Amino acid sequence: MKLTYYPGCTLNTVAKQFDASAKKSALELGFEMDELSEWNCCGASFPLTPDNIMGLSAPTKVLAQARKAGDTVMTLCSVCYNVLKRTNKVIRDDTDRRDVVCGFIEEDYDGSIDVLHFLEVLRDRVGFEKVKEAVKRPLEGLKAGAYYGCMLLRPFEDMGIDNCEDPTIFEDLLKALGCEPVGFPNKIECCGSHLALGKDNEEIVTKLSGNVMQSAAGSGAELIVTSCPLCQYNLDGAQEKLEASMPGYRPVPIVYFTQILGLSLGQSETELGLDTSRWDARPLLKEKGI
Amino acid sequence: MARIGVFICQCGKNIESTVDTKKVADEMAELPGVVYSCNYRFMCSAPGQEDVKKAIKKHKLDGVVVAACSPHMHEKTFRRACEAAGVNPYKCEMANIREQCSWVHHDTTKKAGTAKSIDITRMTIERLKKNKPLKKISIPVNKRALVIGGGIAGIQAALDIAEGGREVILVEREPSIGGNMARLSETFPTMDCSQCILTPKMVEAELHDNIKLYTWSEVEKVDGYIGNFTVQIRKKARYVDEELCTGCGDCLVKCPFKAPSEFEMGLATRKVIYTPFPQAVPNIPVIDAARCPKIQKGKCGICEKVCGPGAIDYEQTDQIVTEEVGAIVVATGYQVMPTARFGEYGAGKIKDVITGLHFERLASSAGPTGGEIRRPSDDKVPDSVVFIQCSGSRDEAKGVAYCSKICCMYTAKHTMLYKHKVPDGQAYVFYMDIRAGGKRYEEFTRRAIEKEGAMYLRGRVSRVYERDGKVIVQGADTLSGDQIEIEAEMVVLASAVVSRTGADQLAQKLGISYDRYKFFNEYHPKLKPVETVTGGIFLAGTCMGPMDIPDAVSMGSAVAGKVLGLFSAEEMAREPITASVNTMICNACWDCVVACPYTAIEKEEVRNKKGEIVRVNAKVNDGLCQGCGVCVAACRSKAIDLAGYTDEQVYAAISVF
Amino acid sequence: MMHKLAKDDIQSDILGQIERVSGEELNKCYQCGNCTGSCPVSFAMEIPPTKTIRMLQLGRVDDVLKANSMWLCVSCLQCYSRCPKAVSAANLFEALRQLSLRKGESHEEIKDLPFPFLKGAPQQAIVSGFRKFVS
Ligand SMILES: Cc1cc2nc3c(=O)[nH]c(=O)nc-3n(C[C@H](O)[C@H](O)[C@H](O)COP(=O)(O)OP(=O)(O)OC[C@H]3O[C@@H](n4cnc5c(N)ncnc54)[C@H](O)[C@@H]3O)c2cc1C
Ligand code: SF4
Ligand code: SF4
Ligand code: SF4
Numbered sequence A: 001m002k003l004t005y006y007p008g009c010t011l012n013t014v015a016k017q018f019d020a021s022a023k024k025s026a027l028e029l030g031f032e033m034d035e036l037s038e039w040n041c042c043g044a045s046f047p048l049t050p051d052n053i054m055g056l057s058a059p060t061k062v063l064a065q066a067r068k069a070g071d072t073v074m075t076l077c078s079v080c081y082n083v084l085k086r087t088n089k090v091i092r093d094d095t096d097r098r099d100v101v102c103g104f105i106e107e108d109y110d111g112s113i114d115v116l117h118f119l120e121v122l123r124d125r126v127g128f129e130k131v132k133e134a135v136k137r138p139l140e141g142l143k144a145g146a147y148y149g150c151m152l153l154r155p156f157e158d159m160g161i162d163n164c165e166d167p168t169i170f171e172d173l174l175k176a177l178g179c180e181p182v183g184f185p186n187k188i189e190c191c192g193s194h195l196a197l198g199k200d201n202e203e204i205v206t207k208l209s210g211n212v213m214q215s216a217a218g219s220g221a222e223l224i225v226t227s228c229p230l231c232q233y234n235l236d237g238a239q240e241k242l243e244a245s246m247p248g249y250r251p252v253p254i255v256y257f258t259q260i261l262g263l264s265l266g267q268s269e270t271e272l273g274l275d276t277s278r279w280d281a282r283p284l285l286k287e288k289g290i
Numbered sequence B: 001m002a003r004i005g006v007f008i009c010q011c012g013k014n015i016e017s018t019v020d021t022k023k024v025a026d027e028m029a030e031l032p033g034v035v036y037s038c039n040y041r042f043m044c045s046a047p048g049q050e051d052v053k054k055a056i057k058k059h060k061l062d063g064v065v066v067a068a069c070s071p072h073m074h075e076k077t078f079r080r081a082c083e084a085a086g087v088n089p090y091k092c093e094m095a096n097i098r099e100q101c102s103w104v105h106h107d108t109t110k111k112a113g114t115a116k117s118i119d120i121t122r123m124t125i126e127r128l129k130k131n132k133p134l135k136k137i138s139i140p141v142n143k144r145a146l147v148i149g150g151g152i153a154g155i156q157a158a159l160d161i162a163e164g165g166r167e168v169i170l171v172e173r174e175p176s177i178g179g180n181m182a183r184l185s186e187t188f189p190t191m192d193c194s195q196c197i198l199t200p201k202m203v204e205a206e207l208h209d210n211i212k213l214y215t216w217s218e219v220e221k222v223d224g225y226i227g228n229f230t231v232q233i234r235k236k237a238r239y240v241d242e243e244l245c246t247g248c249g250d251c252l253v254k255c256p257f258k259a260p261s262e263f264e265m266g267l268a269t270r271k272v273i274y275t276p277f278p279q280a281v282p283n284i285p286v287i288d289a290a291r292c293p294k295i296q297k298g299k300c301g302i303c304e305k306v307c308g309p310g311a312i313d314y315e316q317t318d319q320i321v322t323e324e325v326g327a328i329v330v331a332t333g334y335q336v337m338p339t340a341r342f343g344e345y346g347a348g349k350i351k352d353v354i355t356g357l358h359f360e361r362l363a364s365s366a367g368p369t370g371g372e373i374r375r376p377s378d379d380k381v382p383d384s385v386v387f388i389q390c391s392g393s394r395d396e397a398k399g400v401a402y403c404s405k406i407c408c409m410y411t412a413k414h415t416m417l418y419k420h421k422v423p424d425g426q427a428y429v430f431y432m433d434i435r436a437g438g439k440r441y442e443e444f445t446r447r448a449i450e451k452e453g454a455m456y457l458r459g460r461v462s463r464v465y466e467r468d469g470k471v472i473v474q475g476a477d478t479l480s481g482d483q484i485e486i487e488a489e490m491v492v493l494a495s496a497v498v499s500r501t502g503a504d505q506l507a508q509k510l511g512i513s514y515d516r517y518k519f520f521n522e523y524h525p526k527l528k529p530v531e532t533v534t535g536g537i538f539l540a541g542t543c544m545g546p547m548d549i550p551d552a553v554s555m556g557s558a559v560a561g562k563v564l565g566l567f568s569a570e571e572m573a574r575e576p577i578t579a580s581v582n583t584m585i586c587n588a589c590w591d592c593v594v595a596c597p598y599t600a601i602e603k604e605e606v607r608n609k610k611g612e613i614v615r616v617n618a619k620v621n622d623g624l625c626q627g628c629g630v631c632v633a634a635c636r637s638k639a640i641d642l643a644g645y646t647d648e649q650v651y652a653a654i655s656v657f
Numbered sequence C: 001m002m003h004k005l006a007k008d009d010i011q012s013d014i015l016g017q018i019e020r021v022s023g024e025e026l027n028k029c030y031q032c033g034n035c036t037g038s039c040p041v042s043f044a045m046e047i048p049p050t051k052t053i054r055m056l057q058l059g060r061v062d063d064v065l066k067a068n069s070m071w072l073c074v075s076c077l078q079c080y081s082r083c084p085k086a087v088s089a090a091n092l093f094e095a096l097r098q099l100s101l102r103k104g105e106s107h108e109e110i111k112d113l114p115f116p117f118l119k120g121a122p123q124q125a126i127v128s129g130f131r132k133f134v135s
């Protein structure tokens, strides 16, 4: 099986380990991620208002490009997934906007592609049972917190990957890898997202991400898995502040779910880039005998 | 010697936790006349009742005492069980050892509760020994019904009873039936035209063979009791002969004198000879005698001249007719609180502050403006209208504490009617809560807001006053937290639904009760919603509290079911707990006659063969007596006894101490 | 503060524009408060989502544009996700931002951004931040 893959801006730069671990794991699970030969940034935010047609042009361009390669396109980053999937729906269902956008980018595209997330591929095409069979190094005893954030889940009628109030796809994967998945109350709450950019927003981002981390820690998570580089960035940042301001707070490693997947499939810690995380996961893994 | 069985109930833990029922049963067994005694977990259960029946047969019991809960709960149950086993039901008594004993004692050693239960049961046993077997009283039923009030509730009740094959007398105070519904424009939530759905029913009521219509009439006096009422009805002088009048309307056209129209509530005038509205039923005019110069001073007489069939009769007088009926339905409806009650909203002095009912007339195509929304002061089409909900309702300090229930809905309706008629206009609604419980009601109010653009502001308006020809409405929007001022061109008050003036007098005539707002009381708010405490008198519609048309119609039909049920048997049985006078002792002081709240006691003359009066004494009418016992207490010569509660029984009970 | 409310406030062009741009119908909101309850940043907003919508219903666009709320919305869509009337406060905030940005008034200036941030942050933060804050 070969799947057209759209990495997006961040996976080509600061989140390379996300990209690499996914590609390698895919091969071991029997499919190949075929990166689009030419692509542009999706815009990193879906234009919420129907009036903002310009915002649709970048993701539509990506979709049109991908459609030439096949009938599905897979993403890893939650934001890319959100933007592409929602845009695709608009182009498919709203012919007025389709005509304007496609006219502008000079593409003939009708929304006929399937936008998939890597997690969906694992669940629906490979199957978690198969994943479990492929595990070489079960991550027994590892209490991994599943953090979804916003973009993977909402809005439900557009994303539909899982129940948006009580998703389990992450936990189900973690279970297959032998972990002890930890769901926690704030697993679907926002990390602070693009407020990371603003000059006066630091406190708010720290608070939002801090809430997520405290909620996870309170539920016993020893490590957090995520599928979004921005979430990782915000959560890491918050942990720095928590460590400084909250006596007794112990930061935990925040890793991409593909890193954990690769680990269980037998890839080495350095290969997976686990050494490059802000908080090193290796001592924890050692402690658990993994 | 009596053969009494005593059954002590544990009521699960309800009684047993503070009463040693076994001990009570054992002690009772020792009493003279008691031949059987036991305790049991749930006497009222099917096996419990079975035990009573078995014991009656086995021990040949002639009386039963069940020591358990209040007779209110299960007296009927055990009396029925006794009757089934061949014991007269009135030879079965309950000793209340739950509400009056176990529930008020918290002593878990059971000492106090047991001792008191023993006393209560002993008393009941002694009392029972003096019980006489009684028989239910059967009374004949006159299968005709009287309906008072010809609004939609009364019309529905009358039609359903008539359809059920019984005769109905429908009495309406106004010249036409129809009530308030005749005033409405379109009706929520379906927006069908009120007249269009009402007038067919009015005509049906007029033409129905089983319905006798008395309009422009009032109930003067009611005597009798369930199944047997005698009603006097005052037919007010119409000055038009109902037999002769053809309803041509020539008199209305030619009459030169005008007066404010009651039906239009002052928004229009009518002639001195008039029908309240064009579709009136019956279509027979009345003359407003107080304003008619012919009747007052002998001048004019034009209508008499123009009337083809010669139906005008200036000499007519009120007439009293008497009707015998077996049941009475009260459906006298509601009115709205007058604007003069609202000082802060202009006290009725600002012309462009009107009530919702006025707005109905403005919106009605048959109304004074032909259905155009024009404000009363200068006929201008208002550019903005402020609607004020809960005017007088939910106002403990100055109005009524209750919710009028219909105004949220009709206000939403008004905003839609306004928007349809004045598309550029802006409707504002001040509300405290939007109460739209009912099928399709919430959707209806949301439509007014979302589709018809009504601006809803959450807050109670504090003041309405005039400034430069505008009506200024000052209130708040608690959602944004700010004070709001609106320059309005018209203000509509959703004035509280209140009882009719004079409702209390009617209730007194009928012997039914009413609440502090003079709405008539139902027997039980949940389980007997259309009955009154007085047998044979029922309620329908808004005379018992605010409600909308669907509810008023449902009640009308429900009442008809009750009445037809009552009429389904030739005779009806009632409890024999009535007072009787020992004529030998009665000294004709008439204290009891005065005391009886049900006017059940009359003065009886006893004559000899020659027809001479030999004695006068009091006599209780079994049909009317409700067994309250007031007369027993009032009688100084101890001439009155109440069956089932005789002095002898009471003394016997007390004698155990 | 006393607010005079008139037809022009409610039937105004600017409200029409906000509805058109956002694709939302303001009147659908019945002020249940679920959006404010759900919103992770309502604690920091000068006018939380529910009240923002109320102010818009009342035509008080200027007040709303002056508040920090629209710049704090993280577009997490919890508001929309849980709104019983399917109103999206997020869309309204985005529309308000657009109203402001389209006049050429940026909320953030690129030159003011700290260099370490630009160097270390994931690209997507910068791209989406630009989209939301820069005209
Ligand atoms: C502004 C307004 C708008 C409304 N809009 C709607 C609507 O859109 N949809 C809806 O479902 N409901 C609506 N309603 C409610 C509706 O009017 C009532 O539910 C309905 O009219 C009640 O009917 P009724 O028969 O109980 O009382 P009424 O209509 O009041 O009828 C009572 C009748 O009894 C007569 N009467 C009174 N006393 C005596 C007496 N002593 N002897 C003889 N006759 C007597 C009266 O003259 C009257 O004809 C509205 C009410 C208001 C105030
Ligand atoms: S003119 Fe005579 S017949 Fe005609 S409506 Fe008047 S009273 Fe009746
Ligand atoms: S129905 Fe509505 S307007 Fe009328 S009193 Fe009740 S809450 Fe107030
Ligand atoms: S959740 Fe929806 S209906 Fe409720 S206040 Fe927010 S926008 Fe309005």
Ligand code: SF4
Pocket (backbone or CB within 6 Å): C035, C038, C039, C040, C041, C042, C049, C072, C073, C074, C075, C076, C077, C078, C079, C080, C089, C090, C093
């Ligand atoms: S999208 Fe914006 S307004 Fe809605 S919940 Fe998230 S931060 Fe709050």
